[in-house]
Amino acid sequence: MESLRFWVLELQQAGHLPDMFQYAFLTNALVAAAIMGPLLGALGPLVVTRRLAFFSEAVGHGALTGVALGILLGEPATQPLAALFTFCIVFALLLHWIKSRTQLPYDALVGVFLSFAIALGAALLLYVARKVNVHILENVLFGSILTVQDMDLLVLLLIALLGLGLILYGGNRALLGSLTPELARLQGVPVRFYDYAFVTLIALVTVASVKIVGAILVGALLLIPATSARLISRSGRAFFWYSILFATLSCFLGILLPMAGALPIPSGAAIVLVSAVLFVLSLGIRKWRALA
Template identity: 75%
Template sequence: MDSLRQTAFMLQELGWLPAMFQYAFLTNALVATCMIGPLLGALGPLVVVKRLAFFSEAVGHAALTGVAIGILLGEPATEPLVSLFCFCTLFALLLHWIKSRTSIPYDALVGVFLSFSIALGAALILYVAKKVNVHLLENVLFGSILTVKDRDLLVLAAISAAALLLIIRGSNKALLASLLPELARTRGINLRLYDYLFILMIALVTVASVKVVGAILVGALLLIPATSARLISRTGREFFWLSVLFSTVSCLLGVLLPMAGAMPVPSGAAIVIIASGGFVLALIIRTWRSFA
C-alpha cells in the first residue's frame, strides 16, 4: 500500500492530481474507488442477465445485521470484518440453496430473507447502541470512503483478484449458463457450480463495497451501470466494457466531486446519483438511435 501512496504523492507533485491527495486517507479512498468501480462494473452484466438485482440489494442490507452481530461478539466497532463476511456469505448461500430446492418465486424468497435480516438487524441495534455510538452504523448504511484503511484495501484487493480470476476463467461459461442453460449442459458446463460461485462472488463483492458505497446503495451500483450499458450496447463485449466504464466513471466522479466540494453529499449517494445520470444519458442515446 505504501507504493500506491508514493505513486499518488508523485502524481500530486506533478500536478496530475489535486493537492488534497497528499493526505494518506484520501489516497486510500482513491485506490479503493479504482478497485471497486471496475469490479462492480464487470459483475453487473451477469447480475442483470440473471435478474439478481433484488438479491444483491438483500445481501447489502444483511450487512447491517452482520455488523451488529460482530459488535455483540466483541469485534471492533469500526471493523467487524469476520462477522460481516460470515453472516452475509451464509445469508447468500442459504438463500440460493433454498431457492434451488423449492418452487417459491425467487423475488418472493429474496423478500422474505430481506425482511428477516432487516428485522433482526433492527432488533440487535438496540443492544449495540448500548456499547458503541450508534452513528457508526451510518457508515454501514451510506458508506464512508474517507475511513478506508490499509486492511480494507487488502481485503478489497484479495476479493478483486479472486473475482478477476473467475471472470477471466469462467465469464463466458457463466453467461452461457445464464442465457442458454440447456446448451450449457450439452457442453459439459456444471450449472450448479457456476451458480454458487457467482452467488458467492456477488456476496463477497457486495460486502467489500459496503464501506465505500454503503449497504443501502451498493446494489444500485451493481445494477445501474450494467443496465445503462445494455441500453446502448450492440454486442456482449460492448455490454461488458461499457458497464465497466460507466461504473468506474461513476465511482471516480462520485468520490472526487464531494472531496472538491462540488457535490455536498456523501460519496455513496454521489456515486449512485452520477450513475443514474449515466442511465438517463444512455436512455437518450437509445431513443435517438431509434429515430435516426
C-alpha cells in the same frame, strides 16, 4: 498497496489531482475507487443477465446484521470482518439453496430474506447503539469512503483478484449457464457449481464494498452501470466494457465531487447519483439512435 498510493501521489504531483490528495485518507479513497469500480462494473452484466439485482440488495442489507453480530461478539466496531463475511455468505448460499429446491418465485423468496435481514438487523442495532458511536452505524448504512483503512483496501483487493480470476476462467461458461442451462449442461458446463460460485462472489463483493458505498446503496452500483451499458451496447463485449467504464467513472466522480465541494453529500450517495445521471444520458443516447 503502496504502489497504488504512489500512483495517486504521482497524479497529484503532476497536477492532475487537487492538492488535497496528498493526504493519506484521500489517497485511500481514490485507491478504493480504482479497485471497486472495475470490479463492480465487471460483475454488473452477469447480475443484470441473471436478474440478481434484488439478490445483491438483500445481501447488502444483510450486512447490517453481520456488523451488529460482529460488534456484539466483541469484534472491533470499525472492522467486524469475520461476522460480517460469515453471515452474508451463509445468507446468500442459504437463499440460493432454498431457491433451487422450491417452486417459489425468486423475487418473492428474496423479499422474504430481505425482510428478515432488515428486521434482525434493526433488532440487534438497538443493542449495538448502546456500545458504539452511532456515526459508525451511519457509515455502514450510507458508506464513508474517507474512513477506509489499509485492511479494507487489502480485503477489497484480494476479492477483486479472486473475482477477476473467476471471470477470466469461467465468465463465458457462467453466462451460458445463466442464459441456457440445458445447452450448458450438454456442453459439460457444471452449471450448479458456477451458480454457487457466482452467488458467493456477489456476496463477497457486496460486503467488501459496504464500507465505501453503504449497505443501502451497494446493490445499486452493481445494477445501474450495467443497465446503462446495456442501453447503448450493440454487442456482449461492448456491454462488458461500458459497464466497467460507467462503474469506474461513477466511483471516481462520486469521490472527487464531494471533496471539491461541488456535491456536499456522503460518498456512497454521490457515487450512486453519478451512476444515475449516466443512466439518464445512456437512455437519451438510445432514444437518439432510435430517431436517427
